[in-house]
Amino acid sequence: MNFSYSEEQQMLAETVMRWLAAETVVQRGFSPERWGELAELGLLGLNVDEDHGGLGATPVETLIVMQEFGRALFGQPFVSTAVVGAALLGNIGSAAQRDDMLPRIVNGSLRVALATLEPGARFDLADISTTAVRQGQSYVLNGRKAVVLHGDSAHVLIVCARTSGGQRDQDGLTLFLVDATAAGVTVRGSPTLDGQRAAEISLADVQVPLDSVLGEIGSGYVPLEWAVDRGIAALCAEAVGAMEKLMELTAEHLRTRKQFGQPIGRFQALQHRLADMQIAVEQARSMALQAAALIEHPQRNERRKALSAAKAMIGRSGHFVGQQAVQLHGGMGMTAELAVGNYFKRLTCIDMTWGNTDHHVELYGDLL
Amino acid sequence: MDLRESPETQTFRAEVAGFVAARLPPDIRAKVLGFLRIERQDYVRWQRILNERGWGAPSWPREQGGTGWNARQRSLFEEECFVAGAPRQMPFGLSMVGPVLQAFGSEHQQKRFLPRILTMEDWWCQGYSEPGAGSDLASLTTRAERQDDVYIVNGQKTWTSFAHWANWIFCLVRTRASGKPQEGISFLLIDMTSPGVRVKPIRTLDEGADVNEVFLDDVAVPMANLVGEENRGWTIAKFLLGHERTTIAGIGTCKRLLVRLKELARSEPKRGRPLIEDPRFRDRIVKVEIDVRAHEWSLMRASSLEQAGKSIGAEASILKIRGSEIQQELSQLLMECAGPYAIPHLPEALNAEFAGETADGHGLNALAAQYLDLRKVSIYGGTNEVQKNLIARALLGSQP
The missing domain is CATH 2.40.110.10 (Butyryl-CoA Dehydrogenase, subunit A, domain 2)
Known part of the structure; x- marks a missing residue:
């Protein structure tokens, strides 16, 4: 095992860092310019194989890029399209689906969003009441999808619907590729707490052709869980980048802010708080690395444990580091003016994406 | 960065596990895994078994009778030995005065003392x-x-x-x-x-x-x-503090206690079901297991820095703090597994020869002694508060 960047990895990190340094204002919402630049840099092909124009990189490269995104609060729908979407299509897409969609993901002309979770289902990927019923040469979809991340900038929605079984059964779920502009699809976008975008989506008698089925009928859960784990690994790396940046901002504040005639960093109560934050960041970093290392583990349980462990830890660390960064910045930490608050909000949202700490502690416990 | 475990590492782990399984005396294993008192002779016996195999000094260079292992191999070795129930190798000769003599001692001192550390003729x-x-x-x-x-x-x-x-x-x-x-x-x-x-x-x-x-x-x-x-002498003291700092992580103890905790939580009943099925207790086990996972990876990262010849500072302080907190949490959970049966105070039951009766019939009261004893780990070797001073200094500079 080797934890230092190779020359190529170092170059990748620096390229992303330099590119993002040019960004002075946190982008709110989707930016076509940024998306075009992502494509030019080749980053949209990180998780696409070379046969389809991608880089076929390892999870480590995604980790490196996501850490830089976290440091810069980069809020474009990269994870939805280029991590989860690309991985899912590459893994279970038919030859036709892959040939059609993957090159378009790489060149920036296609964005996808994962429309799975539903109102009342919280984080449970299997709690699906959206239905898909076969009618001749098509399926008809009905249901609602909640907090579809970047759903309003996606061209294609990956919808999880029930083709058989009871509401919370893992069996009987099927994935569909649904055109976001298809008749019966309503996409209501809104900003999220952290300045990104999400959408509430309703599907009313949406008719999709048979070849829009992604993977096998009734067996959507396993690949969906696998793809979401990819997303979780990416979010963990992003969170580490965000926490790193918060540490730098907070240490700088403690060095420069003076009260009682001296830098507040001379006070031991604050020093120990900063040390506690650093400990939390390092535990998070270890877990993000572990997630990247085990995401491709052939045994589902080993992969699942690593990913749930990582997400549980990142959620806990993210809250702690975010809250303490605000606290140590004093009143200024409460203002919308400082970047600290933006990082805090991003970390808060990351915990609530694809399962918070409690959720993943529970999943881990099921595999104990 | 390459996060795959090399085949050599896997072979090494298996080799150590195989040796310990074959050569660790069962009476010593029983004492260690039962949290019973370990006698002087037990430590010496195990050290001599390891030394015969050429593993007497995991951190020493080969020319001094050591293994020449890197930091990662050393922590794997520690982990495998501990989980299998081996007593720890006493650090005072092997990890403290031994390396000091190798770095600062006269030839006469080295010849006189080093071989006797390997065999534990000197304690x-x-x-x-x-x-x-x-x-x-x-x-x-x-x-x-x-x-x-x-x-x-x-x-x-x-x-x-x-x-x-x-x-x-x-x-x-x-x-x-x-x-x-x-x-x-x-x-x-x-x-x-x-x-x-x-x-x-x-x-x-x-x-x-x-x-x-x-x-x-x-x-x-x-x-x-x-x-x-x-x-x-202060230079030597500082040298020692900076020497094989990754051992401070206590990964062997963490792993052993975690394995034991899960075993006990499976065998101890609560309302007729294994304790591990109680959601409250299960969550606490999960949380500490996740902590151990993170700690293990932090240790691997620090080991790889050491291997690359870099000195570790704040990283070692973090390993010390997390390692000690995790050991303490595990020892508390173990005691809570015993529940009321940890209350009876029977110090004599900690001796392997004890033949009397304990409240629960199988010696759970040893877990309270373990819990009490492990309060020391956040105090010795530089208290956790001193470690936090060091971490803060690394972040803020010496004179913020």
């Missing part, structure tokens, strides 16, 4: 802390005055682990009273059988007596037992 203990010098070690006052060709040593050391079993003690002593406190300290090797050395046990919370006070009254120490130069 070493550490004479650092004093009643008035704990975290502020440089304020130590035990003094050594030159008289002809000997030092006359007077003072008191304390918290000296296993001094009652030791025949040698390495001491930091004051050889110059003037100037900066750090600049008047020397590193002396003292024969515990010398006249004037007196060991008095300290009874600890768990009713154990592993630590002692060591009184030194007009103890004559030959000049030949000075290591390095006079008044340069």
Whole structure:
């Protein structure tokens, strides 16, 4: 095992860092310019194989890029399209689906969003009441999808619907590729707490052709869980980048802010708080690395444990580091003016994406 | 960055596990896994078995009789040994005075002492802390005055682990009273059988007596037992602090306690079901297991830095803090597994020969002693608060 960047990895990190340094204002919402630049840099092909124009990189490269995104609060729908979407299509897409969609993901002309979770289902990927019923040469979809991340900038929605079984059964779920502009699809976008975008989506008698089925009928859960784990690994790396940046901002504040005639960093109560934050960041970093290392583990349980462990830890660390960064910045930490608050909000949202700490502690416990 | 475990590492792990399974005496294993008292002879026996295999000194260079292993191999070795129920290798000779002699000792000192550390013919203990010098070690006052060709040593050391079993003690002593406190300290090797050395046990919370006070009254120490130069002992002390810092993580103990915790939580009943099925208790096990996972990866990262020849500072402090907190959490959970059966106080039941009855019938009360004993890990080796000072200094610079 080797934890230092190779020359190529170092170059990748620096390229992303330099590119993002040019960004002075946190982008709110989707930016076509940024998306075009992502494509030019080749980053949209990180998780696409070379046969389809991608880089076929390892999870480590995604980790490196996501850490830089976290440091810069980069809020474009990269994870939805280029991590989860690309991985899912590459893994279970038919030859036709892959040939059609993957090159378009790489060149920036296609964005996808994962429309799975539903109102009342919280984080449970299997709690699906959206239905898909076969009618001749098509399926008809009905249901609602909640907090579809970047759903309003996606061209294609990956919808999880029930083709058989009871509401919370893992069996009987099927994935569909649904055109976001298809008749019966309503996409209501809104900003999220952290300045990104999400959408509430309703599907009313949406008719999709048979070849829009992604993977096998009734067996959507396993690949969906696998793809979401990819997303979780990416979010963990992003969170580490965000926490790193918060540490730098907070240490700088403690060095420069003076009260009682001296830098507040001379006070031991604050020093120990900063040390506690650093400990939390390092535990998070270890877990993000572990997630990247085990995401491709052939045994589902080993992969699942690593990913749930990582997400549980990142959620806990993210809250702690975010809250303490605000606290140590004093009143200024409460203002919308400082970047600290933006990082805090991003970390808060990351915990609530694809399962918070409690959720993943529970999943881990099921595999104990 | 390449996060795959190499095939060599997997082979190494299997080789260690195979050896320990075959050669660890069952009576010693039973004591260790049962949290019973381990005797001097048990430690010596296991050390000699390892030494015969060439594994007596995992951190020493080959030419000194060590293994030449890298940091990652060393922690894998520790983990496999601990989980299988081997007693720890005593660090006072192997990890403390041994490396000091290799770096600062005369050829005569090396030849005389190093081989006897490998075989444990000598049992070493550490004479650092004093009643008035704990975290502020440089304020130590035990003094050594030159008289002809000997030092006359007077003072008191304390918290000296296993001094009652030791025949040698390495001491930091004051050889110059003037100037900066750090600049008047020397590193002396003292024969515990010398006249004037007196060991008095300290009874600890768990009713154990592993630590002692060591009184030194007009103890004559030959000049030949000075290591390095006079008044340069602080350099040696700092060298030791910076040496194989990854062992501070206590990964072996963490892993062993975690395995034991899950076993016990599966066998102890609550309302007719295994305790591990109680959601409250299960969540706590999961959380600490996740902590252990993170700790293990932090250790691997630090080991890879050490392997690349980089010194680790704040990283080691974090390993110390997390390792100690995790051990303490695990020991508490283990005791809580025992629940009410941890209450009866039967120190004699900690002896392997004990044949009486315990409240639960299978010795769960040893878990309370373990819980009490492990409070020490956040205190020794630089308290966790001192470690946090060091982490903050690394983040803020020395004079924020």
